[in-house]
Amino acid sequence: MLKLLGASLIILAGTLCGMQLGGYLAHRPLQIRQLRTGLTLLETEIVYGSRSLSEALASISRRVGGEAARLFSQAAELLATEQEWSASECWHCAVHRIWPGTALKEPEKDVMLQLGFILGQSDREDQQKHIRLALANLEHEEACARDSQQRYEKMCRSLGVLSGVLLVILLY
Template identity: 50%
Template sequence: MLKLLGASLVLLAATLAGFAQARQYADRPRQIRGLIAALQRLETEIRYGYTPLPEAMRRIAQQCREPLRGFFSRAASEMNPPRSASAQEGLELAMEALWKTTAMKAPEREVLRQLGCTLGTSDRADQTSHIAMALRQLGQEEISAREDQSKYEKMCRSLGLLLGALIVILIF
């Protein structure tokens, strides 16, 4: 009886690990789409709203779902007093603190890092052109993430279950 319980727990743990990895592949394209929508809103705020950058990021945070909500909220709070960080520093600090909570990878982080270098340091037209370039790059990353999802999501689920079964067979 105890062996059966142990085998069930091993099988369950391996299956859940496979499902957790598959969820990462499913969440990445969704989060990239959310980031694209957030940057489009930021572009609109900069171009038409004449909104200060910290206020624009705070508004964007209110419209996003987690983990992007926390990311933009943290960046906005870093740019507001008493810290009064630049946009680049605010985005960097938010990425350091919250990037691990996202399913996004290094290419998306690099796009945001490059965008942070130009936000708040040039005129509106230049900033909107840099945001447009970031949107194109993120669009390419979204396509890549969808391809990865179609390749690996189902495989991770199956592999978790099969790996659990293999461990149970080898142990017992």
């Protein structure tokens, strides 16, 4: 009886690990899409709005969901509280703070950090060009993330279950 309980717990642990890895693969395209939505709203605010950058970022954080909302909220908060910091420094700090809690990878982080260099430091047209470049790069990364999700999500989940079963077989 005790062996059966131990075996089922091992299989359950393997299954949960596989599900978590599969979930990570499923969250990445969603979070990239949220970033793209936020950047589209930021472009609109910069080109057509007359708010300050911190107000625009705070507004975007309320309209976008998930991890992207945390990024925009954190950047807005830093812009409002850290008066001696530039918009670029606030953006970079916000990116570095929220990134570990996301399913996003280094290519998306690099795109967001590159965008931060021009944020609030050039005219509207230049910022619009850089935002559109970031959107195009994120679109490419989203396509790659969807491809990885389709290829590996089901495999990760299956391997989680199978690794648990294999471990049970090896132990007993």
